Amino acid sequence: MxxxxxxxxxxxxxxxxxxxxxxxxxxxxxxxxxxxxxxxxxxxxxxxxIDQALLKQFEIMTFVKGVRRKKGRPPSVEAWPSLRGRSTSGGPELFVNAGRGEMDAWGKTLRPSRASNGITETAFERNGEHATIKFTQTFGxxxxxxxxxxxxxxxxxxxxxxxxxxxxxxxxxxxxxxxxxxxxxxxxxxxxxxxxxxxxxxxxxxxxxxxxxxxxxxxxxxxxxxxxxxxxxxxxxxxxxxxxxxxxxxxxxxxxx
Incomplete structure (x- = not known):
């Protein structure tokens, strides 16, 4: 038309x-x-x-909030070198490389969390059956x-x-x-x-x-x-x-x- x-x-x-x-x-x-x-x-x-640059900054938030991608695809985290996130039947799964060397997460090599990779201050806390992952994302x-x-x-x-x-x-x-x-x-x-x-x-x-x-x-x-x-x-x-x-x-x- x-x-x-x-x-x-x-x-x-x-x-x-x-x-x-x-x-x-x-x-x-x-x-x-x-x-x-x-x-x-x-x-x-x-x-x-240009749209992808905007999406990257909010990618983690859309993943946590379950905002679906184009054509109804489930949310994921793929743009950050130290993170990998995917949606499964059991709920969202997030992999954070808080170590010093490279690691594999579902077939993707994750680099260590550091300022140059946009993810810093990673921490893991466990309280009984519950665990909390904390990290800081560089923004903007x-x-x-x-x-x-x-x-x-x-x-x-x-x-x-x-x-x-x-x-x-x-x-x-x-x-x-x-x-x-x-x-x-x-x-x-x-x-x-x-x-x-x-x-x-x-x-x-x-x-x-x-x-x-x-x-x-x-x-x-x-x-x-x-x-x-x-x-x-x-x-x-x-x-x-x-x-x-x-x-x-x-x-x-x-x-x-």
């Missing part, structure tokens, strides 16, 4: 229908939270790698992660305000950041919510309408993206947080020094 609207990513005006989930389906995207007529199939498929340091968040932000704006607005050249810089990583865009992240909720309220414009802040929650973690390449609104919000000595937030991408 040919569509007459423009693709919000490449600008094509004639393309085959492709359903695009605003939040990747594997993260539990609400069934109605999709774009039906403004993303061409090549762009939908071409941006799958994937170079594609912020691009994936901006993909969600732009798609959310298209869902709430229409693709015609998103196709405005005003958003070209943010669009190119998603497509090829050009430019410098940042995200504020807040970790003060309950780790269960997805929320995607309508984005808001500021000033002369040239500044758009998009706020949303994925599993209770709130992200705020500034679709203006000047990043002025995000800068003002950051300054206010610093002045008020607010805690529980950080800026992505993480930078050294």
């Amino acid at each position: 040919k569509m007459s609207s423009s693709c919000i990513w490449c600008g094509s005006q004639s393309f085959s229908k492709s359903i695009e989930h605003v939040l990747p389906d594997a993260l539990g995207c609400p069934p109605s939270f999709v774009l039906t007529d403004c993303v061409c199939r090549p762009c939908n498929n071409g941006l799958a790698g 340091n994937d170079p594609k992660f912020v691009r994936a968040l901006y993909k969600v932000a732009i798609s959310s704006l298209a869902f709430h305000s229409g693709s015609e607005l998103v196709c405005n050249p005003l958003f070209d810089a943010a669009r190119q950041f998603v497509l090829n990583g050009s430019g410098r865009f940042e995200v504020l992240m807040f970790t003060r919510g309950e780790p269960t909720v997805h929320e995607f309220p309508p984005p808001r414009s500021y000033g002369d309408g040239a500044c758009w802040l998009v706020s949303f929650k994925i599993f209770g973690i709130e992200f705020v993206a500034d679709l203006d390449e000047r990043q002025q609104a995000l800068g003002k919000l950051t300054s206010a947080l610093v002045m008020q000595a607010n805690r529980g937030w950080t800026k992505l991408p993480l930078r050294n020094g």
